[in-house]
Amino acid sequence: MATVKVTDASFQNDVLQSDKPVLVDFWADWCGPCKMIAPALEEISDELADQVTIAKMDIMENPGVPGQLGVQGIPFLALYKGGQKVAELTGARPKSALKQWLEGAL
Numbered sequence: 001m002a003t004v005k006v007t008d009a010s011f012q013n014d015v016l017q018s019d020k021p022v023l024v025d026f027w028a029d030w031c032g033p034c035k036m037i038a039p040a041l042e043e044i045s046d047e048l049a050d051q052v053t054i055a056k057m058d059i060m061e062n063p064g065v066p067g068q069l070g071v072q073g074i075p076f077l078a079l080y081k082g083g084q085k086v087a088e089l090t091g092a093r094p095k096s097a098l099k100q101w102l103e104g105a106l
Contacts, residue, residue: 003045006055008064014055016083021052021106026076028060033092034075040095044102051106052079079105 006014006024015022025041027034038056045054059066059074069078072090079087079102087105089098 003042003054003056006057006062008062011057011062011065015080018053018080021079021081021086023052023054023102024078024080025054025056026059026066026071026074026078027056028058028074030060031074037075037092037095037098040098043095044099047099048102048106052102 003025004014015024023041025034025037027038041054041056048054057065059071066076069085075090075092077089077098078085087101089101093101
């Protein structure tokens with residue numbers, strides 16, 4: 001399953017009310033490290049499709065939720081379960097490290 005796009009308007013429904021854990025990647029088009037991890041997140045999304053949904057939120061198009069959450073740096077990854085943030089990670093990492101972190105948090 002490919003990553004899904006979430007917006008300020010869809011965050012409540014797509015992330016907080018999801019039956020499955022959701023990893024949100026807060027990113028921007030101008031962010032080099034964000035672009036570096038994007039292919040890894042796509043692969044992880046396929047590999048862990050039955051366990052987690054990986055969503056992407058462009059902070060430039062959707063400033064509301066990142067502002068409310070206090071996102072200071074990107075890429076910023078936040079894992080939500082049952083409507084609550086249970087883990088977060090700031091900065092780019094190799095795919096193996098991203099997957100290990102996510103699996104440990106699930």
